[in-house]
Amino acid sequence: MIKKHIPNALTCANLLSGCIGSIYAFNGDLKTVAFFVIISGIFDFFDGFAARLLNVKSEIGKELDSLADVVSFGFLPGMIIYKLLMLSGLGWIAYTGFLITIFSALRLAKFNVDTRQTEDFIGLNTPMNTFLIISLPYLLDTFSFISNPYFLITLTALLSYLLVSELRLFSMKMSGLQWQANKYKFIFLIVSLLLLAFLQFIAIPLILVLYIVFSQLHFRSQKLSL
Incomplete structure (x- = not known):
């Protein structure tokens, strides 16, 4: 095949x-x-x-x-x-x-x-x-x-x-598109695209920092929802 x-x-x-x-x-x-x-x-x-x-x-x-x-x-x-x-x-x-x-x-x-x-x-x-x-x-x-x-x-x-x-x-794999479960991933993605559009390569170090920050917020919200 x-x-x-x-x-x-x-x-x-x-x-x-x-x-x-x-x-x-x-x-x-x-x-x-x-x-x-x-x-x-x-x-x-x-x-x-x-x-x-x-x-x-x-x-x-x-x-x-x-x-x-x-x-x-x-x-x-x-x-x-x-x-x-x-x-x-x-x-x-x-x-x-x-x-x-x-x-x-x-x-x-x-x-x-x-x-x-x-x-x-x-x-x-x-x-x-x-x-x-x-x-x-x-x-x-x-x-x-x-x-x-x-x-x-x-x-x-x-x-x-x-x-x-x-x-x-976090990875960008999503089992669904529910806002509550993935809000930090969505926010990270939107902010990253805006930064890339305006700052291009200069945005990448900022995106890495945001990735770390939003990941911690994402896992913290998951823990609180349990």
Whole structure:
């Protein structure tokens, strides 16, 4: 049956986009990388959506998804941090950027075996982490401190920690469209779209902060309703 291969084909498209983005990262074109990361994110969303819609979930699909994500949302953001650190002339210290790659791989492995993460996330998910990192070359045009090596190393350490932390964050999967059950998700989505429309890449760090805040409000409201 052809339909059972559709989700895996979308996952492979995610991987291909990540590979192409890596070439641009190698060449130092860090702004173009963002385009391919966004494409990878779209394919990453729709491969899971297609698997649920067509009822063709499989173990190989789950493993393939993680392998693709290691490239698109692990190696690629690590390469961006590495390239930004290289601009500071730090030599071998620039390799600390690949801590993002290592902790992203740990995050994905943890997700695959952690039964607590069937509906929501525990730890920062790799696509959100990568979207923040691809915004950095754009933010550099406005905020010169982005290129400061101490800032980049501190950010790398913070994001690496968040990837494998016990911080609980909601996913955008919804069993229904009821306002009361999903109000913080809806508010987050609306505010994020407005910020992106007006601020574009500058909005992404703000969106990450809002994601953490609204997630905590969401889980707190769930606990109070029990």
